[in-house]
Amino acid sequence: MTRPLLGISACNRPFGEETAQVVIDRYMEAAMRHADAAALLIPARPDLMRASEAAARIDGLLLTGSPSNVDPARYGDADGNGPFDPARDEMSLALIDAMIALGKPVFGICRGFQEINVAFGGTLDRGLGDPARALPHHAAEGVPLDAMFAHRHDVRLTPGGVLARAFGRDGLTVNSVHFQGVERLGEGLSVEAAAPDGVIEAVSASPGGAPVLAVQWHPEWQSDRDAASTGFFGILGRVLRGDAIAAAPAKKGV
Template sequence: MIGLTTALQNNSGQPQRPLLGVIACNRMVAGEVAASVMQRYLLAAAEHMNASLVIIPSLPDFIEAPRLASMIDGCLLTGSPSNIAPRFYGGPDAGAEGPFDEERDEVVRRLFSEMVNAGKPVLGICRGLQEINVALGGTLRRDLATGSGPLSHHAPTDADMDSMFGHSHEVRLMEEGVLARALAASSIVVNSVHYQGIDRLAPGLSVEATAPDGVVEAVSARVGTSSILAVQWHPEWQVHNNPESQALLRLYGDVLRGKVIPAHG
């Protein structure tokens, strides 16, 4: 379902770009809490999804989720340095490592529900994939960068940004899946910058990609009339140097416009 904003015409008579709500984190900047979205997400969405943008602050006491969902055409849940607090997926507090952003957790919980009720698309990157899994009843694991398994999903903590986002591995794309068709590939190499990941897959989600160790790296779903698509990696990072990331973000734009509709899980 495409919202009213896409039905409006601009001065040239062309359809306006869909209005994409982009979730913000709460982060400390110069000693104050700021509503923060890394510009790389915004530029990737504007340039490769061809979307107009509005930033959604994570302020649960002041966000009217039903009204907001009625105004935007879709929502992008971005990556973040923070982890999802265990109480949102029934996980144990013991051993849980932050930082946490529970205000974002709560805003996403409410907004996701209203977006699904409104039949509008929800797209996710990294933390966003985890949030979608949690919102639909799945759980998370927290051991993906410990080195105890066959594959580490995060660079060492002292790595600089280039090295952190340079940490990579192959993912296998599910045959006949949305990603495999859009990228015309059976596997791709992706960056890997996450400590948490999917443990129990939520009901209704279809697996679109997996890492060599079996960790779910991408999901899709059709929940009612709402289209869901999310990846665990970061296609927005240095997107201009990566044709596969550009193709993935164009796919996100097509999902946003209702041109690509994931199958029911």
């Protein structure tokens, strides 16, 4: 049987004196392996293609993490810390709209989670990595990659939510590799998980029947070693094949 085709968002990254379209391999590998899906990488070049052209051809969309931040102007703020990738912002937000209009699933990880919140009218808190916080959401600056992803905390899952029902438990321990996250929750999004300090860590929605699920943590990191990470991509694979997401009632804001 033909496997479902998953679109995966790319970023603009410097490559010497040029620019490359980049998807870190672990996003693609985890999704293709654990969701049993084929993949199509979608360039962040809204000047050369329309989001609707990609949305019409794929069965689902995965918005990846990235070192770049969503431009605060996208959610009505005046300034913020880069790096920024405005073409990624434009393509991702247009892809979300195009997929929802077609009733097709949208998944997000880290930056992708934040893009979904912004697409639904939410805003972002850019101070979550502050080491002075009781619960910093990012490891200390300058640590090696393994140590950065070893920075972890617990999350509580919303009773009756997509993740709680899928995993059959009320909490997880997840990696925490983000400097920003949800400030005001987007309209129509349901909280799926929250950190001990109340920071929202996962959301879901079904606007017009289009399944939406996103997490702030990184299930693609060493996904073979973590049942919940493998399980996230298992959900993705099932939804690509037609399973519904039945979200908990939407929380109107935090």
